[in-house]
Every structure is written in C-alpha cells, then in structure tokens.
Amino acid sequence: MTQPILALEGLCMNFGGMQALSEVSFAAQAGRITAVIGPNGAGKTTAINCISGIYRPPRGEAYFEGQSMLGLASHQLARRGVTRTFQNLQVFTHMSVLENVMVGLHGVTKREFLWALFRLPGFQAEERQVMEQAREMLEFLDLAEMAALPAGQLAYGDQKRVELARALVSRPRLMLLDEPAAGLNAAETESMARTLRAIRDQGISLLLIEHDMSLVMGISDWVVVLDHGCKIAEGTPAQVQAHPEVICAYLGGAAEAGADA
Amino acid sequence: MTGWNEIAQYTVSGLTTGAIYALVALGFCIIHNATGIVNFAQGDFVSLGGLMMYTFLVALGLPVLLSFPLAVASVALVGALLERLALRPARDKRVVILIFITIGASILMRGVFKQIWGKEALALPSLSGEYPLRLLGATFTPQNLWIVALTLAAIVALGYFFQRTTVGKAMRATAANPRAAVLMGIDTERMKLYSFGLSGFLGALAGVLITPIVTVSYGVGVMLGLKGFAAAVLGGYGSFVGAILGGLALGLLESLGAGLISSTYKDVIAFLVLLIVLFVMPSGLMGRGERSRV
Amino acid sequence: MSGRGRGFFLGLAVLAGLVVAVPFVMPNPYYLNVLNVVALNAIVVIGLNLLIGYAGQISLGHAAFYGLGAYISGIFTGSFGWPPWPTMLFAAVSVGGLAALIGIPILRLKGNYLVMATLGFNLIVNILTVQLDDLTGGPSGYSGIPSLEIFGWVINSDLRFYILVWSAALIALLLARNLVRSRVGRGLRALHGSEVAAAALGVPTERYKVKIFVFSAVLASLAGSLYAHYYGIITPKTFDIFFSVELVTMCIVGGLGSLWGGFLGAAFLTPLPQVLHFVEEYKDIIYGGILVLILVFLPEGLFTRLGRLPWLAGRRSP
Numbered sequence: 001m002t003q004p005i006l007a008l009e010g011l012c013m014n015f016g017g018m019q020a021l022s023e024v025s026f027a028a029q030a031g032r033i034t035a036v037i038g039p040n041g042a043g044k045t046t047a048i049n050c051i052s053g054i055y056r057p058p059r060g061e062a063y064f065e066g067q068s069m070l071g072l073a074s075h076q077l078a079r080r081g082v083t084r085t086f087q088n089l090q091v092f093t094h095m096s097v098l099e100n101v102m103v104g105l106h107g108v109t110k111r112e113f114l115w116a117l118f119r120l121p122g123f124q125a126e127e128r129q130v131m132e133q134a135r136e137m138l139e140f141l142d143l144a145e146m147a148a149l150p151a152g153q154l155a156y157g158d159q160k161r162v163e164l165a166r167a168l169v170s171r172p173r174l175m176l177l178d179e180p181a182a183g184l185n186a187a188e189t190e191s192m193a194r195t196l197r198a199i200r201d202q203g204i205s206l207l208l209i210e211h212d213m214s215l216v217m218g219i220s221d222w223v224v225v226l227d228h229g230c231k232i233a234e235g236t237p238a239q240v241q242a243h244p245e246v247i248c249a250y251l252g253g254a255a256e257a258g259a260d261a
Numbered sequence: 262m263t264g265w266n267e268i269a270q271y272t273v274s275g276l277t278t279g280a281i282y283a284l285v286a287l288g289f290c291i292i293h294n295a296t297g298i299v300n301f302a303q304g305d306f307v308s309l310g311g312l313m314m315y316t317f318l319v320a321l322g323l324p325v326l327l328s329f330p331l332a333v334a335s336v337a338l339v340g341a342l343l344e345r346l347a348l349r350p351a352r353d354k355r356v357v358i359l360i361f362i363t364i365g366a367s368i369l370m371r372g373v374f375k376q377i378w379g380k381e382a383l384a385l386p387s388l389s390g391e392y393p394l395r396l397l398g399a400t401f402t403p404q405n406l407w408i409v410a411l412t413l414a415a416i417v418a419l420g421y422f423f424q425r426t427t428v429g430k431a432m433r434a435t436a437a438n439p440r441a442a443v444l445m446g447i448d449t450e451r452m453k454l455y456s457f458g459l460s461g462f463l464g465a466l467a468g469v470l471i472t473p474i475v476t477v478s479y480g481v482g483v484m485l486g487l488k489g490f491a492a493a494v495l496g497g498y499g500s501f502v503g504a505i506l507g508g509l510a511l512g513l514l515e516s517l518g519a520g521l522i523s524s525t526y527k528d529v530i531a532f533l534v535l536l537i538v539l540f541v542m543p544s545g546l547m548g549r550g551e552r553s554r555v
Numbered sequence: 556m557s558g559r560g561r562g563f564f565l566g567l568a569v570l571a572g573l574v575v576a577v578p579f580v581m582p583n584p585y586y587l588n589v590l591n592v593v594a595l596n597a598i599v600v601i602g603l604n605l606l607i608g609y610a611g612q613i614s615l616g617h618a619a620f621y622g623l624g625a626y627i628s629g630i631f632t633g634s635f636g637w638p639p640w641p642t643m644l645f646a647a648v649s650v651g652g653l654a655a656l657i658g659i660p661i662l663r664l665k666g667n668y669l670v671m672a673t674l675g676f677n678l679i680v681n682i683l684t685v686q687l688d689d690l691t692g693g694p695s696g697y698s699g700i701p702s703l704e705i706f707g708w709v710i711n712s713d714l715r716f717y718i719l720v721w722s723a724a725l726i727a728l729l730l731a732r733n734l735v736r737s738r739v740g741r742g743l744r745a746l747h748g749s750e751v752a753a754a755a756l757g758v759p760t761e762r763y764k765v766k767i768f769v770f771s772a773v774l775a776s777l778a779g780s781l782y783a784h785y786y787g788i789i790t791p792k793t794f795d796i797f798f799s800v801e802l803v804t805m806c807i808v809g810g811l812g813s814l815w816g817g818f819l820g821a822a823f824l825t826p827l828p829q830v831l832h833f834v835e836e837y838k839d840i841i842y843g844g845i846l847v848l849i850l851v852f853l854p855e856g857l858f859t860r861l862g863r864l865p866w867l868a869g870r871r872s873p
Contacts, residue, residue, distance in 0.1 A: 052755060078757030086755075092748035094812075095741070102738075103745045107757020109738055113766055116737035117730050123737070130738065166756060299667055347847050353854030356666075357613065361807050362850045364800060369843025376836065487674070487796075494671040529682050532675040539672055540660040 093152025279512020285489025304486015310468025340461025497548025622794025810856020
C-alpha cells in the first residue's frame, strides 16, 4: 500500500472532562474520497478541527503525507496544501463572491504589505493571476454570474459552493469538507456529489464528514464510522453498511438525527 | 519603613474605593449581559448620582432618608431614558455603533450637567458624622463603613433579584441566550430597558457614597467609569463575581501601589497590572473564554 | 474593476483640485489652520480605518502613538538638536516597533478586552508624558520644537504647512487604497469576516492583525511628528484618551471600511468644536447630540450617503 495522504494515530481530545475523541486512528488514501460518519456528537467535527489546526489535541498524532501536522497553525496547513470548509458557513459575507474565492489563493501567493503599498514589481502580475484563477474556479462551480455580488446575499446552497470554491481554488492536496450537503435539497445534493467526484478525479484527496447517507454511500471510496468519540468501524461503503455496530449506532441515534434534520 | 498600621490603612482605603469600582463594574456587567455593549455613560451615572444627591440634600434641604432614594431613583430613570431614546431607535445594532452612541450620550450628559450644576466641585456631608474609628491599627470614618456596608447590601439584593425574582431570572435568561429567551416569551427589549435602569441605580449608589469623600463635579464620572470598566474587564467581563473581585483588586492595587511604591504612578501601576493580567488570562480572572462553533 | 479603479483616481483628482483651490479662495490663515488639523487627523484616521473598518480590530489607544511621534520628534530635535526629517523617521520606526511589541499580546484579545487594553496603554503613555517632566516638560507641555525645512524652504506658515500636510494626507490615502485593493487587503477583510476561515485559507491572521496595527501606528506617529513641528509646542492633553475616542468617532461617523469616509469624518468632526465656539455654553450638548443623532440615524456613515454618487463608489471595492 502506498503512503496515505492523511493518517490519524490514537488521536484524543477532551473538553473539560468530556472525552470528544478517544484513540481514533484511521488513514485516508491519496486521490480518494474518505468519509467520516457517525451520529450527532460522535466527534466528527472535533476530528476535523484537530487536523486543521483549530484544536490542539493532548494525545495522538496526525500525519499529512507522512509528516506530523499537529502543531501547525491553520494558515501553515493551507500553505502545505490542506484546506477546509465549515459546517456552519463561514463565508466572508461582506466581500464579493469573487473576492471570497481570491482569498482562497492567499496561501499560495506571496506579495505582502510592502508590495501592496507601493505596487512593487511582480505585484500586478500576481494580482492578475489570482483574478484569473478565481474566475476559472467560479466558472467550474457555476458561480460566474454572481461574481460581483456580496457573498452574504447568496442563497444557502450557493454560499456552500462559494466555500467549496474558496477551498479548492488553491489546488490543495487534501480538502477537509465538514458536511458539504447539510441543508441542501435533493437536487443540490446530487449536484454536490457530482462536483465532489469531479474534484477527486482531478487528483485531489477529500476527507468529508457527512450526515447524508445517500451522498456518503454514493461517492465515498472508504468510510470511517465514529460513535461517542471512538472509531467503531471502517471499510468500503458496502462493508460499513452491513456492520452490526454501525447499524446499532445509527438506529440508536435515529430519533435524534431525525429531529435535527 | 512601612509599618503594619500603614498597610492596614492602605487596605481600608483600597477596599473603600474598590467597593465603589465594584458597583460601577456591576453596572457595566448588567448592561453587557442584556445588550452585549459597553455603556460608556456608566461613569456619568455616578456623577449624576452625586449631583442629584447634592440637589435634594443640600439645595432643597430634604432629609437624607428621602434624598438618597430620590437621587438613586432619578438616575435609574435617566438610565432607562438613555436606552429608550438613544439605543432603542438605533438603525444599526452593531456593537461598535451602539458603544459610540453611549459615548455621544456621555458627552451630551456632561454638557447638561455643566449647565445645571456648573463646573465647581460640590461637597456633600457624610451620611453620619466624621467621628473616626480605629480597628486593627487602621483609622476609618463612618463613611468608609457605609460604603462597604451598602455595597454589600446592594450585592446581596442583586443576588436575590437575579436568583429569586421573575424579572431577574428573565434577565439572566436573556443574557444566557437572547434567542431562546424570546422563544420562551421573554420581552428582551424590556430587559434591556431594565438593565439600563438597574445600572443607573448602581452607578448613582456609587456616586452618592463616594461624594462625601472626594466631592462631585460634572466630569468626575469619566475616570470612575473607566476604573469600573477596567475592574469589569479584570474580573472577566459579564461575570458578577468577577466584577466584585475586579473592583476590590483594582482598589487595593491602586491604594497599595500609591502608598508603597509611588502615588504619582498609581494609575500606571494599576493599568500595567491590568494589561499583564490580560496578557496571561485573555478573558479576565473569572471570564469564560469564548469559543465560536465552526 | 477597472471602472471602480478609475472612480478612485477621479475622486482623488477632485480632492487634489479642491486642496489646490482652497488657498486661493480662502487665504485666511485661520481656515488654513483648521484644514491643516483636518489633514493631520485624516492621516491618523486613514490608518485607524484600516485597522477597525477593514481588519475589524478596535483601538482606543491611537492618540498615544500620535503623541509618541510628536514627543519623540519634539524632544530629539528640540533638546538634542537632531535634524527633523531623520528624527521623524526614527520616531516612526520606534513607534512601529513599540506597536509590534504590544500588538502581539494585545491583538490576541477580543472585544471589550481589546478596548480596555488599548485604553490602558494610552492612559499609561499619557501619564508618563505628564510625569516625566524633566524630559517632556510635564503638563504645561514641551516647547521650542523647530520648524521643518525642505531644501532651505522653511515651513513656518499655515500655508506652507498646508501644502506639506495635504500632500502627505493624499499620499497616505493613495497608499491605504493600494493596500485595500490587494491580496493583503482581502486577507484583512477576510479575517474580519471569520478568523478561522481566513486562517484555513492561508491568511496568517495573528501576524496580519499586528502588521496593520503597526502600519496604523506608524501613520499616527508621522502625523504626530508633523503636528509637533507645525505648532512648535506639544502638551499631554492633546494626546489623551479623549482624542483616541474622537479619532475612532471620526472613522465611524465617516463610515467604517470606507477610506473616503475617514476623510469626511475628519473633515466634519475636526472643525465642529470650533464651529460651535459661538455657543460655548452648549458646545458639549450640541456636539454630543449631533454624534448621537448621526450614529442613531446614519450609522453607515456620512460618506455612504454622499457615496451614492457613482464616481465616488470606491467603497469596499472588489
């Protein structure tokens, strides 16, 4: 087996005595879609927040392409090729859609304050390139017509695509997607699934957290199941669906998940 | 050589001013919890308390037992008016805009105070005599005792109000989660009004109590308000226990710093310690760190 | 994009034209003096607006940076005979360094804590300028600061200073606009919108906050140095927390996140106390009242109202 793009080893996280993650280990292969599923409160978002530098886990390790990634700040991870989207939308509402996506290139561009202030050589060329790449990304995700609108004015589903565009535009090695289909209707979910597959086919590895089972089972190459902060199963979608503990966890949590939806 | 007596003396005066700061800080917290903003007119409630007391007690010659409640109640009313006239109608509810509305209101209020009471410092007699008392090596006046006692009484009353009364509980619910409070049928707009009234009450109490020691004029509230704000921040903004601790800590820090190190630099010492505490504990002594869910 | 870019330069050209025309129309030194203070304040407000309106970080301590710039320039040229221009640079670098030093811990704070910390810093600096009277002249101020000189041209009249300070203000505006419309400007506005999201996209949020804090402090320091050489005398009262509050008020009244707004805020609020001089008695009441009315009814700032004019629409430009 080749080196996984992402590997978690015995990751633990607790909040004031509450164990949110205990000894979680799994790996995501390069060029694949790996999904992390589980009932509400299973620790899925916590896991992503640990990997992406928002939380500092007390124990355990996480490796990105074989190198330890814990302790790196979010912006350093972005520079190394790990970007993410958020469960509760974090679109920059007061900036235009185009600008939102241009920010996505921040980690792969370099002209700082002095260049900007005095328009030093190289500044304009970089700006043009950023603009061009951002516009291409808007085309790819069907957002071109909304480029100049303040992102906060967009419909929910469009804002989700803005977040996706922002995280994708820098051509990361690994994208972490926190519930990309949450709040989307059936048609939008279907189109999101197509988009995610297209992204994977471009060679970008995806780790996604999801509630929507049809999406997960339809597109994932590998599925990891968390419950109460522990990994209870992993395997191909078919294997996981047949796993007795998974069925139990989901039936047990069904009422809660239903009320939440 | 600094003796025990001096330290005891500094402690007494530190606790006295600390109690005043605590009252002001509590006013900041109550408004913050109901509205999310800093009310920079809080200090002006303090000076208005002293000024109103002067009017009722000295100018009109009313008895203390009547003047005191009248002064405090009138400032509570002004607090409520401020909320109703300047903050409720605000078109933009962004915190920074609302804060600067209170700054504008503070300038306006000081202008009005200057018109009514003039620029001169006005003095008030102590609540009961100037006869000095001695305890554990420290000398203090009955006014010191009044300040500490009435501050304690106010804290106990506030505790009762927030824990036991329907309105108090509704105010706490509004602070904890405004949206849920609305869903439970709580009129959160009314709670904002009450919070300004209550803060006016506390500010005026501080003003009535401190004036016999330091006199009052239209602008004294600025520094007292700032100190109260610093105390609230030091304690952990929004926490009542923190406000009280922050107030006492700041009062002691100033008085011991002035007595033992340098009286010229007492404010520098106090604010320097405040900054250092914030660098180490970014949400104050009793504050809960805010973590937004992403 | 290019259309909006032209809008800014058109606005800048109109402003520059006004600046050139004013001395011919109103040669009265009294008016020029008022306009000079407007420009000094505008320079500070431009930097502050980048910090507050764009990066979303509040500071009620910028009068301290203004004052430090003024005192460093004044003392080193006045007491130690340093040449003014290099001293001004020295002041800006020192103030920038200090801003970086305190900015690193201070900008980790949020909301009210940040307000208090910056206020506290201003209070400390202000008390020190009063108390270190051997050096600063104490409460009565420090005097005997020499005038500036450009190739033998001594800047010792209101008109000459007018030319200098308005050039500086226009340059500051241009630089700020360059910053806003760049990768850096987008990064700052992004961290204003959501710090976690900005960081996840590669914006070094902590460092950016400190850098823009330093930049705004350096602008304040330069304005302070100019002030010192213009008046020749400086007093601690000019740089107290009330001036910090006034500066932020200018930002808000003009329109947060609008560089033109900052100019307008400075232009409107700077002369207001003098305009109200004839009603001395009621000055505070009217000033406070106007402030409350504007903030209650025009919270988006004066400029946004004017900004409906199409050619001025450089606000929050993409």
